[in-house]
Amino acid sequence: MxxxxxxxxxxxxxxxxxxxxxxxxxxxxxxxxxxxxxxxLADLAAAQAAAPIPAPLAPEPFAHIIATGRFRPGAEALLGLEVRGPVLGASLIAVLDREGAPPLLVERGWVPMEGGAIERPEGEVTLTGFARPSERRTLFAAADDVAGRRFLNFDAPAIATALGVPEAPPYALTVIRPGAPRGPSGFGAAPPPSRGPLPEAATGFPAPNxxxxxxxxxxxxxxxxxxxxxxxxxxxxxxxx
Incomplete structure (x- = not known):
């Protein structure tokens, strides 16, 4: 060359x-x-350390919020899929009717897809948790079963409409119950000797990897x-x- x-x-x-x-x-x-x-992560830590504020119409994502009201009978939906022990379950979404304020979507926690004694308080309740913002549907997102009230995507307006409360703000109050028992997750995990009350609420703010x-x-x-x-x-x- x-x-x-x-x-x-x-x-x-x-x-x-x-x-x-x-x-x-x-x-x-x-x-x-x-x-x-x-x-x-810094925003989540600051929100968790702050005192909860009354649930507003448009809170900051993952804001620490509190709301008082009554659960609307029959207004429930299932969100996502999660295996805990050998049991397939989902997150229970309910509607909280508030006096002088629009109804609010509440993510109460994990429940089995079938069976289980779910607690459904009939009186007034006060709930504390974080504001879970609605998620944008992607092009390849799985289809939701709107008629069956089973959703794989947290599309807050769509869930609110399916539950008869289209006026609800576009987020959910994810209930936090510190110290609440949580069943083991994943296939092959041994089931707990006895589950705590259902739904199994979140025990803290999200901690993404x-x-x-x-x-x-x-x-x-x-x-x-x-x-x-x-x-x-x-x-x-x-x-x-």
Whole structure:
């Protein structure tokens, strides 16, 4: 091959640069995700530490809120799917009628899909928890069974309409019961000797996983390895006759 040795690297360099750009881009994206997740965790911690406020029409996502009212008989729906022990269940959504305020969707907690003695208070109750915002449906989201009141997506307006309260604010009060027993989750998990009262309410605010630092280091490490491998190959290529 004629020409200067560095000319042998022109085409391989053009082929290697897009791979390097992709790896660096993925690492940078994970750094951005890390900053977003750290902010979310800080907001959740601040909301949990704050005193609960009366449930407003448009609270901040995951705000610490409190509401008083009466559960509307028969106005219930099931949300999602979750296995606890050997039992398939879902989250129970109910309607709380409030005096002088619009009805409110309440995520009471996990219940089995079939069976189980669910507590349904008939008198006035005061509930404390966090504001779960409505979720935007994605293109590939599973279809909900609106007629059967079984939802796989937390589309608050759709659930409220199905329960006959389209005027409800577009969020749910997720009830928190600190120290409440919670059955083991996942297939193969042993069932508890006896379940506590149903629904099994959340025991605290959400605590999302935050693996983005590890992901970022992985992508940047792969980028560094790619540069090292290319540099080693290039040095040998330039020395070859």
């Amino acid at each position: 004629t020409g200067r040795p560095w000319q042998r690297l022109i085409l391989p360099s053009f082929l290697a640069l897009p791979v390097l750009a992709l790896l660096l881009g993925l690492g940078s994206w994970q750094v951005q995700r890390l900053a977003w997740k750290n902010g979310l 935050n693996p983005h630092l590890g992901y970022a280091l992985t992508w940047f490490g792969l980028a560094a390895a790619w540069v090292a491998i290319f540099a080693l190959w290039a040095s040998r290529r330039m020395r070859s006759p």
